[in-house]
Amino acid sequence: MSIASPRSAQGREFLAGCRDELPILLGVAPFGMIYGLLALGAGLPALTAQAMSSVVFAGSAQFIATQLIREGTPAVVLVVTVFVVNLRHALYSASVAPRLKHLGTGWKVLLAYLLTDEAYAVAASRYARDGDRPDVAPHLHWYFLGAGVTLWAAWQASTAAGVFLGAAVPRSWSLDFTLALTFIALVIPALKDVAAAAAAIAAGLLAVMVVGLPYKLGLVLAALVGILVGLFVDARRA
Amino acid sequence: MSWLPALAVAGLVTFAIRLSFILLLGKVELPPIVTHALRFVPPAVLSAIVFPELLVRDGALDLRPGNLRLVAGVVAALVAWRTRNVVLTIAVGMAVLWTLQALA
Numbered sequence: 458m459s460i461a462s463p464r465s466a467q468g469r470e471f472l473a474g475c476r477d478e479l480p481i482l483l484g485v486a487p488f489g490m491i492y493g494l495l496a497l498g499a500g501l502p503a504l505t506a507q508a509m510s511s512v513v514f515a516g517s518a519q520f521i522a523t524q525l526i527r528e529g530t531p532a533v534v535l536v537v538t539v540f541v542v543n544l545r546h547a548l549y550s551a552s553v554a555p556r557l558k559h560l561g562t563g564w565k566v567l568l569a570y571l572l573t574d575e576a577y578a579v580a581a582s583r584y585a586r587d588g589d590r591p592d593v594a595p596h597l598h599w600y601f602l603g604a605g606v607t608l609w610a611a612w613q614a615s616t617a618a619g620v621f622l623g624a625a626v627p628r629s630w631s632l633d634f635t636l637a638l639t640f641i642a643l644v645i646p647a648l649k650d651v652a653a654a655a656a657a658i659a660a661g662l663l664a665v666m667v668v669g670l671p672y673k674l675g676l677v678l679a680a681l682v683g684i685l686v687g688l689f690v691d692a693r694r695a
Numbered sequence: 696m697s698w699l700p701a702l703a704v705a706g707l708v709t710f711a712i713r714l715s716f717i718l719l720l721g722k723v724e725l726p727p728i729v730t731h732a733l734r735f736v737p738p739a740v741l742s743a744i745v746f747p748e749l750l751v752r753d754g755a756l757d758l759r760p761g762n763l764r765l766v767a768g769v770v771a772a773l774v775a776w777r778t779r780n781v782v783l784t785i786a787v788g789m790a791v792l793w794t795l796q797a798l799a
Contacts, residue, residue: 558720
């Protein structure tokens with residue numbers, strides 16, 4: 458890219474982070490648009506749909522929250538579900554924590570807000586590559602910031618595009634089905650071994666069996682049982 | 696009713712999770728069992744959503760070929776398995792659903 462090269466190492470790192478995040482946006486932008494469409498379809502006002510993208514700022518959690526809202530789930534279940542779905546971010550937090558130790562609280566808060574799957578993936582691979590180089594390491598938080606801000610901007614813009622288009626799309630197009638399809642596309646690569654597949658199948662089958670439970674409790678129950686089955690299968694194989 | 700308060704809490708919860716270890720400076724370790732269990736969160740949660748979406752219609756299990764979403768979902772799963780491409784999976788799944796709906 459031919460952006461005028463900034464003099465400071467911080468500026469260079471920031472732009473490098475922006476640049477390295479760009480390829481991921483190809484996958485993220487359609488996802489954000491579909492979210493915007495679905496959120497309107499679930500009955501959320503446009504501004505609330507847009508607000509969720511900056512307040513929650515977590516793709517899969519937003520899709521699931523949208524599904525729960527569509528079904529009129531109580532707010533408590535929504536919050537608990539988002540908590541469970543986003544628990545994996547605790548792993549990311551633990552993983553980058555040593556790299557951010559030297560920073561002030563402001564930086565930590567800002568980078569934590571930007572700690573999505575996609576920003577983590579880009580930042581973590583850079584930390585793995587250059588995190589121990591004394592000449593570069595002190596500025597790598599700027600790289601993280603560049604990656605995070607780029608993803609954030611793309612997520613807000615694509616949400617807005619989806620919300621804008623949403624009003625024009627008729628129900629007969631069955632666009633709500635893109636939600637299930639998105640989850641299918643996300644779950645298949647997560648089935649890396651027998652234990653993960655067992656977790657998915659157990660959770661899926663149980664979810665079908667308890668679909669009549671009130672307040673979407675079946676989802677949380679099925680997910681918890683699926684996780685336990687995964688742990689059990691893993692322990693048996695170890 | 697407005698969903699904003701619930702979404703604000705959900706946002707705070709998400710932020711707190713992301714900030715947790717960054718703020719604790721890596722001094723506190725997750726118990727290994729928890730680290731291990733987190734690995735199964737995505738497959739368990741996602742399929743707990745997908746299975747009923749595809750298999751349940753009007754509150755009852757529907758495994759008939761007339762369940763168009765099931766057919767389209769299975770095709771999409773094959774695409775996801777072969778290509779690992781989110782956009783392509785959605786595109787093929789919707790194309791199958793629309794075609795079947797047009798034929799039905």
